Amino acid sequence: MTPIHQTRNELLIVAKRHFAARGYQGTSLAGVAAELGVTKQALLHHFKSKPLLYGACLDQLNQDLLHLLFTAMEGTEEAELQLERCLVALSEFYLQDSAAAALVIGALIDAPGQAALSAADVLPLQDFLEPLVALVQAVPRWRGGGFAEALAVAVELLGAICLQSAARSNLSIRFGETSVEQGRHLAARHARDLVKDRLGG
Amino acid sequence: MTPIHQTRNELLIVAKRHFAARGYQGTSLAGVAAELGVTKQALLHHFKSKPLLYGACLDQLNQDLLHLLFTAMEGTEEAELQLERCLVALSEFYLQDSAAAALVIGALIDAPGQAALSAADVLPLQDFLEPLVALVQAVPRWRGGGFAEALAVAVELLGAICLQSAARSNLSIRFGETSVEQGRHLAARHARDLVKDRLGG
DNA sequence: TTTTATACCTACCAAGTGGTAAGGGTTGTG
DNA sequence: CACAACCCTTACCACTTGGTAGGTATAAAA
Numbered sequence A, B: 001m002t003p004i005h006q007t008r009n010e011l012l013i014v015a016k017r018h019f020a021a022r023g024y025q026g027t028s029l030a031g032v033a034a035e036l037g038v039t040k041q042a043l044l045h046h047f048k049s050k051p052l053l054y055g056a057c058l059d060q061l062n063q064d065l066l067h068l069l070f071t072a073m074e075g076t077e078e079a080e081l082q083l084e085r086c087l088v089a090l091s092e093f094y095l096q097d098s099a100a101a102a103l104v105i106g107a108l109i110d111a112p113g114q115a116a117l118s119a120a121d122v123l124p125l126q127d128f129l130e131p132l133v134a135l136v137q138a139v140p141r142w143r144g145g146g147f148a149e150a151l152a153v154a155v156e157l158l159g160a161i162c163l164q165s166a167a168r169s170n171l172s173i174r175f176g177e178t179s180v181e182q183g184r185h186l187a188a189r190h191a192r193d194l195v196k197d198r199l200g201g
Numbered sequence C: 001t002t003t004t005a006t007a008c009c010t011a012c013c014a015a016g017t018g019g020t021a022a023g024g025g026t027t028g029t030g
Numbered sequence D: 001c002a003c004a005a006c007c008c009t010t011a012c013c014a015c016t017t018g019g020t021a022g023g024t025a026t027a028a029a030a
Helices: A004-026 A029-036 A040-046 A050-073 A079-096 A098-109 A126-138 A146-166 A168-175 A177-185 A187-199 B004-026 B029-036 B040-046 B050-073 B079-096 B098-109 B126-138 B140-166 B168-175 B177-185 B187-199
Strands: none
Touching (some): A050 A126, A079 A126, A126 A146, A146 B098, A168 B098, A187 B187, B029 B040, B079 B187
């Protein structure tokens, strides 16, 4: 009963939500454990430490994003279309996993060395970021710009798409839940438009 | 000597940097005070509590952004041009005040009620967000879309511009400082292009 | 001079943090 | 049955956190 992988996955889901909502520093092991109905030592049993738990969350997120990216790249060689599919899929992914967007932004903003990222450790989401930048660089409009410009555009696109989902609950309080929810359902279309506007002619 | 306003302003500058780099929860009063060469009680003397210190930081940021917005709106009635100037000025502002971008994102992501934002308290940066959304809604391309769509576009633009600056140190480690610095100097031009692409025909 | 206010200090505290040690309960396996 | 592996517990610990209490030094105002 309660096979290990299922349990571990449930822990990760709750942990991701906490890390997303409160940030790395604002998340306490006791808080995550309490929501799961276990003690914090149960958490420390599965993941050895808080940084490792955070790392596991980002690893799982990284895998989800990679799957999303490679799926988007199937069936066509055209970089612009691949990017469009990828970012549309990303914005749709955020509709389900509402914690993911805040985690992505957190992983990009957090000062390295602060959380789970020691020197030897791989930087979180790097596996996803590198092909994304490469994809931007392969688009005709940005092909001549060099790596720095492609990186800037990739981060720009990421920021445009992530912030909306990450700020959902905050914006609901500011401007009313109906407006925000209305806007959320436009997310995929906006992502498509955004890519076309920024990468197309 | 050490007139109050100057001192208070220096405290705020350091505090903003800490809040931006480590987040609200990750910032300790002792840490901020140590960098200033004073004790944390000196901080608590000027700002009564940590939430109030955070609120003071966001208030100052709010004023800077408002000044930036109104300056951008002078001399023309055309919403699209106003928005273009505003977002270009914003990206240039981030070049100087590197903490600002992370603070903006933080203020948009933080679950309300967590930091300085009690129910009665005004939501941080709201004074800046509302006219920004109104400005998007006044642009011909989005005029027919309603409030929800304008809000989504405004947040999208904000995310695109803020994340680049907020993630600077992180991206430097990932992709090398030269590439990131190179991209930073393109920020203003990218902001202009972005607005034209997304708000123009 | 006395009073008041500002700016800052030392000393202290209750609460919460991540983490360790050690053991109990259950499960499969030899 | 014995044994080990796994899951999770209670108990505890060192440390940091935001915040309070009370005192000191300076300087301006009465």
